[in-house]
Each structure stands twice: as C-alpha cells, then as structure tokens.
Amino acid sequence: MEVALSYFDFKPNESFFIKGKVPKYKSYNLRTFEKIPQIKKLPEEIRFAIRVVGNVLPFKVNNYVIRDLINWDNIPDDPMFQLTFPQKTMLKPHHFDKMAEVLKRDASKEEIKATANEIRMQLNPHPAGQQEENTPQLGCETLKGMQHKYQETTLFFPSQGQTCHAYCTFCFRWPQFVGIDELKFAMKESEVLVDYLRNHPEVTDVLFTGGDPMIMKANVLASYIKPLLEADLPNLRNIRIGTKGLAYWPYKFVTDSDADEMLGLFRKVTDSGLNLALMGHYSNPVELTTDIHKEAARRVRSTGAQIRTQSPLLRYINDTSEAWADMWREQVKQGMIPYYMFVVRDTGARHHFDIPLEQAWKIFRGAYKQVSGIARTVRGPSMSAGPGKVQVLGVSNVAGEKVFTLRFIQGRNPDWTGRPFFAKYNKDAVWLDDLEPAFGEKQFFFEKESENMLIGDSNGDSNGSSKVKASRTEKLDLRKILDEVN
Numbered sequence: 001m002e003v004a005l006s007y008f009d010f011k012p013n014e015s016f017f018i019k020g021k022v023p024k025y026k027s028y029n030l031r032t033f034e035k036i037p038q039i040k041k042l043p044e045e046i047r048f049a050i051r052v053v054g055n056v057l058p059f060k061v062n063n064y065v066i067r068d069l070i071n072w073d074n075i076p077d078d079p080m081f082q083l084t085f086p087q088k089t090m091l092k093p094h095h096f097d098k099m100a101e102v103l104k105r106d107a108s109k110e111e112i113k114a115t116a117n118e119i120r121m122q123l124n125p126h127p128a129g130q131q132e133e134n135t136p137q138l139g140c141e142t143l144k145g146m147q148h149k150y151q152e153t154t155l156f157f158p159s160q161g162q163t164c165h166a167y168c169t170f171c172f173r174w175p176q177f178v179g180i181d182e183l184k185f186a187m188k189e190s191e192v193l194v195d196y197l198r199n200h201p202e203v204t205d206v207l208f209t210g211g212d213p214m215i216m217k218a219n220v221l222a223s224y225i226k227p228l229l230e231a232d233l234p235n236l237r238n239i240r241i242g243t244k245g246l247a248y249w250p251y252k253f254v255t256d257s258d259a260d261e262m263l264g265l266f267r268k269v270t271d272s273g274l275n276l277a278l279m280g281h282y283s284n285p286v287e288l289t290t291d292i293h294k295e296a297a298r299r300v301r302s303t304g305a306q307i308r309t310q311s312p313l314l315r316y317i318n319d320t321s322e323a324w325a326d327m328w329r330e331q332v333k334q335g336m337i338p339y340y341m342f343v344v345r346d347t348g349a350r351h352h353f354d355i356p357l358e359q360a361w362k363i364f365r366g367a368y369k370q371v372s373g374i375a376r377t378v379r380g381p382s383m384s385a386g387p388g389k390v391q392v393l394g395v396s397n398v399a400g401e402k403v404f405t406l407r408f409i410q411g412r413n414p415d416w417t418g419r420p421f422f423a424k425y426n427k428d429a430v431w432l433d434d435l436e437p438a439f440g441e442k443q444f445f446f447e448k449e450s451e452n453m454l455i456g457d458s459n460g461d462s463n464g465s466s467k468v469k470a471s472r473t474e475k476l477d478l479r480k481i482l483d484e485v486n
Helices: 044-054 063-069 079-084 093-104 109-120 190-199 218-231 259-271 291-302 321-333 357-368 447-454 478-485
Strands: 027-029 060-062 146-150 153-156 205-208 238-243 275-281 306-313 337-343 379-384 388-398 401-411 420-424
Touching (some): 044 093, 060 063, 093 109, 190 218, 218 259, 259 275, 259 291, 291 306, 306 321, 306 357, 321 337, 321 357, 337 357, 357 379, 357 388
Parallel strands (some): 153 205, 238 275, 275 306, 306 337, 337 379
Antiparallel strands (some): 027 060, 146 153, 388 401, 401 420
16 A cells, blocks of 8 residues: 555654564453563552452553553552552442452352342443433334434444453443443444434534444454445534544554554545544543654644544542643644543442542633643533533522532533533532532423433424434343343
C-alpha cells in the first residue's frame, strides 16, 4: 500500500522502544497477572484483593500500561494502578467477603462463577435503560448490537470490537466482558446498520463503541466503515469511534503492523467529506505524557480526524481541579478538543469512585477557571442518566432556597436540550435519582413525558425514542439469566 509521507512520515525515536525493539502487545488477566514482576513485590493482601474483585468485575492490563504509566513506587495510591487493577473496596464489604470465602476454601469453578454472577446482578449491569429502552428495531427485528437513545446519534457495537487493550476499573460497560452473553451488545452485520440509517434520516452520527473498536485490525474496522461510505447516505455527517487505544496502546497508530493501513482508513473517511472523530478516553494526565502517545496523536490528526476527549470524574484517579486543568491544557497542546467531564455512572463499582455532585461541580469549576478559552470546549459535570445527559451548572440560592441548577445537554426529547431546571440542594447527592424538584414542584418538567416514553406512549415523542425501543416483553429478566448461566 502506498502512503503519503505528508501525513504518514515517521522518524523513529529511541524513547518509543525497549532496547531498540518495537514493543509487542502483551496483556495480563486474572489468570496471569502474578507473572508481572512488579506484582510479585506487592503484599499478599493486595494480590488477594485483586483475585477476589477480579473474579466479579473484568480485569486486563498490558505491558505498556505496566511499564510506562504506573508508578510502582506509589502503590496502591498511584492513579493508573487504581484505574487498571481491581481494588478491595470496589466491592461492597458483604460482596467481597462472600467471594473471598469461596476462594479461600478452594471452591469449584462452577461455584465461583455462580457466586460472581449473583453479585454481578446486584450491580445494575445496564444503567439508564440502555438495554431495555435504547435498543432499536428494524421492522420486527430487535437490533441487540445497536443503541439509539438520542435522535441524531446511533451507537453500533461491532462484534470484533468488544474487548479493550486494558480494562478500566470504573467501566460502565463491564457486562460486555464477564462472559454472560445475555448482557452483551454486539453485531456483525454492517448491512443492517446501513439499512437502519436509510430508514432513520434523523440520524446524522454513528458512534462505533464497545469495548474498544480500535482493538480491531484495520481491515476488520474497514469492513464496517466502508459500507457506510459506499452507501452515500445523505443524512450521515459524522463517524465517531470511542476509544481508549490512544492512552492504553498508542503503538496501534505508530508501529503496529497495520498502523499505516488504519491511518489510511481514517483518511478515506475524511476524504469522503465525512467528519471523523476519535472520542479519546483520558482519565489522568500521565496518559498524555509519553513520546509514543504524542506521536500517535499527531499521526491520527494528520489524517484529518479530530480527537475529542472525555472521562468520568473518579475518586482516587482524577478527583482534583489540578488534574483536570493539566489534562485539558495538554490535550489542547497536542491538538485535541476537551469534550466531556462525566459523573461516574450508577453501575458496577460506582460506590468506590463516585463524588457528590456539589464537589464534582466545584472540581469542574476549579479546573475550568484555570484554562484559557480554547480549552473551555469541555462540558460537565454531566450525568448520562435515563432521560438524557444532565449537566450540573452549579449550586445557587433562588427565591430563598438553596438549589442545584441543572440543564440537559442531550435529552430523549430534543426539546429538553438546553432547558435549565432546579433541584433541592442535597449535599449527599451523587446522581440524578438522588435529587428532588425545588420550589414545591412534585415532578421535574421532563418526568411525565419520560415515563410515557418508557411505557410506549408516543404522544409528543418528537425524538423518535418510541421507535427505537425494544418491546417490553423483551425486557431483561436478570433472575432468568442467572438460572440459565448457572
């Protein structure tokens, strides 16, 4: 394949390599992590906690994260260690003790699996109605590898992209990785995606997500993207790819065997007239510091693709204004666009990472005021809740009442977008469900319509959410799944 040196030119930098050799990707999981030399030096208490939690929540790390991103002199407090290695308090005490007891008495694999699944089903595997309310239909077929919550954006889960270079401990899509097929989103047929877009002219954006689509080889990703280009869909304007690959394995874009082919695919998208945006997940400033990362970001942007950045606000990992200000400044320096600060979702180990909404707003504001206007493209703190993405604008006193001021960044009904509303102040609130309407109101303005959408009432449903909802008869029965798996 011939490539244009103007955007593929790469001059090797010795700091990219180990002893002059290009690193090859190597991952470690629950079965192999104790082979990591640094792990052998850790106390048994920490290693046992990794085994206990790793039997419930997914765990995978790789040689780049181990070698270049974790400070092994600062364990267990190092934020990248917290981000990738399971921690004891990620399980509530009674769950941890239950799994620990099973492991200590050397129970059978079947009993360990059954115990893990029982705990998993108590961790809200699919928050914000993403399986029951967001799964679309095409004719009579339920498209279990897609989601369509917001009018203009469809999410597509390519089946070969449902893993990652390393797993984040906070991951809200952890059910993709724990071996229960009924909890997974995945789809192989790109033709179905094209047909769906033809039947839904309101959709302008396709977001490839997972897992991490950048785990795929270039030719596999191309098998999903090229049909979109060839279909010449007049409504399609933006292709997005959600990825942690730039942070967790930047060699993917620089020295991997298909790196140039991948960048060629990106250029094909942008040359077609579509906007290509990599939605880069960055959780701590250290992920932006390596030379190989900087080169990877440069090469991606040289194809005409954008890199937009986002992450949840996470206790132990990025819970200071300084960390976020440092991230945003460095992202802008490397040509990226700060996009979102999220509130950690109400699933999995949320209790380990969550931060009260008032504190989240203060951290956001503290970082926002430290950066120049060019970095103030970022929005947050934002909750991806059932009704939509809700931003915390601040804590105020209105008509003598202390309140949260909020607004929709995105809503199931696009008419909600940008509309401010108020909630009673609650110092302990960490999620939208913890809030109540202010000023004596019985409901937030969107609640009645949202309830009607969820029971299939399409009156006033201008965003088409009733069209993209799976039948209530297909609602996930967690107990039934447990029985079948066990």
